[in-house]
Amino acid sequence: MASPDTEKTTGKGLAGVIALDTEICFIDGQKGILIYSGYDIGDLAAHCSFEEVAFLLWNGRLPDDRELRDLSLRLASERTLPPMVIDTLRLMPEDADPMAALRTGVSILSLFDGEADDMSPEANMRKAIRLTARIPVIIAALDRLRKGEEMVDPLKDGSTATNFLYMMSGQKPGEAAERTFDACLVLHAEHGLNASTFTGRVIGATLSDMYSAITGAIGALKGPLHGGANIRVMEMLTAIDRSGSSPTTFVKKLLADKERVMGFGHRVYKTIDPRATILREMVDSLSAEQGTRKWYDMSLEIMDVMAKNKNLYPNVDFFSASVYATLGISTDLFTPIFAMARITGWSAHLLEQWKDNRLIRPRAAYTGPVGRTTGRS
């Protein structure tokens, strides 16, 4: 047998290994650049809706008016759940982890999709649209049902952002709420070969179906090292609010105690996270519309302290926490909302994977014992 010590792992966690080619997303962390299919994220967030961006990720180009109208109609017609998903949400414990609930809900969706195992590009595109339409419905349903409230049917039309906020609250969102939440979806739609997207592609590469791949991706996004960063930002904001201290005092104490201030710095971005800059500019009008500047002002003050004292700038999680809190969304739904945006990137990567598929299967170096025998006969 091969000698274990001649084998070396390529890089722990596959760091620096280039696993595949993609036309979907480019990130230059040094320069703070994020590009979806050739378009700068700032351009997209300012000028395109989440639905346009979804189309872009899936097709590699922006839709024309007719294509965008068609997609919106399709999404509207798919904003329903098989009764079993609702029955299952009702059977869940009230304190069920929302990501575990979403993972289960998406897994069940496949049982009622006659195209679940149809691997034609057309069927897979329809499933991508279906999942983009239904994940928000699952999240809104689980939030209302666990509060003992009835579900709110979606509107006949309107954007994903509008429909989600409406299904959550039963009230049509204001203009700034819709616009800011839509931008959050655009900003979270895609981010290269992160752990959940990679999970989806590894599962998809076995030619397993889109629901299996997305169920796995949701499970990966649930991990604290991946999707939960804005939850920890919110926990910090809540702790500051409860402490009675000023944000400045609170954060300076964290820094003095060498504790981590959440929402600053990013594994990929070594400069300002371009998504944070975009969100920061929107939270002002959102706060005015919602009539509470609490989370926004707190965030601005913390940002200021961190810039002056540590020369560190906020990442996208830092401001998405204040946005969702200002919209009155429960903290434990922040990661499901991440999934509701990222479903577009996940499914785009699956469509790309299946265009030229190959099983993704690295090797492991064996470092265990050799030559043992049970001695039994």
Added chain:
Amino acid sequence: MASPDTEKTTGKGLAGVIALDTEICFIDGQKGILIYSGYDIGDLAAHCSFEEVAFLLWNGRLPDDRELRDLSLRLASERTLPPMVIDTLRLMPEDADPMAALRTGVSILSLFDGEADDMSPEANMRKAIRLTARIPVIIAALDRLRKGEEMVDPLKDGSTATNFLYMMSGQKPGEAAERTFDACLVLHAEHGLNASTFTGRVIGATLSDMYSAITGAIGALKGPLHGGANIRVMEMLTAIDRSGSSPTTFVKKLLADKERVMGFGHRVYKTIDPRATILREMVDSLSAEQGTRKWYDMSLEIMDVMAKNKNLYPNVDFFSASVYATLGISTDLFTPIFAMARITGWSAHLLEQWKDNRLIRPRAAYTGPVGRTTGRS
């Protein structure tokens, strides 16, 4: 931004890339060697039960008598399902894909495990045992419920193999059935960094929970390029049976038509798959006990034709198909049974991953368009 053309993918599908170190399993495909934690698979299949092998994979050593008894007791006490899993199985369409059903069932298990998000090694070990106990119960339950039969409670004691066959049929299995099925579980328990195990580790590396990782692994195993090989063997055997031709005639025609004969050759093993040799020897006594040599004789004849005409030898899937068919198990349960064995390897890899965790996140090379703008303002 970095120029796309300076970036090269390391190897398509990460082929040849060594992603991590493992002490769990070593495979030498050239020599036909498979080793779990230092023990040759032949030694383990001949002398150790599935429960002993599970303990070995989890702990890196075989259990002593007391440890084995403790594990058996723990498994027996965990062979129950939360009522919601059963309710959910009843709500599923009768023709639900069993792998989609299992993926859903495992996802639901987490909602009723108070330790689901406890990442201590002790809690994770308990979850590994719990999943090893419960996956067979889910599979047996879904098979009986879809046939309109009531579930059969497990025995108070006995092996995983005995209990599974009992819960499936309501009858205690014969000695050869128990022994052969137990060996099948041993042979499928672990096989290095295959696509489902890798999926599990990628999900686990985000510090997401074991249920999320296993749900994803089941989704990957569902893929035709991964777990479904023995199903395709069985489809071939069934087609031969229905054709009225002799196996020799049927297979020679396949070869003449340049069609693939299922169950021969293996991506990893370039010589005889050691697991096939072990199973082949057991199917004779199993067939005698079950009173039908049909699938076994057919398999031997095909093996002979392939050896003489193509110099190709059967893989583990080839004989596991005849074993499961001889036991009267539905073809669409072959992959779930694979999962019921592999849960031990999957969970062993997760325990290993979490001992020295690092996010698994390769990079992608961007080959898409650059410098596009929406032109909107």
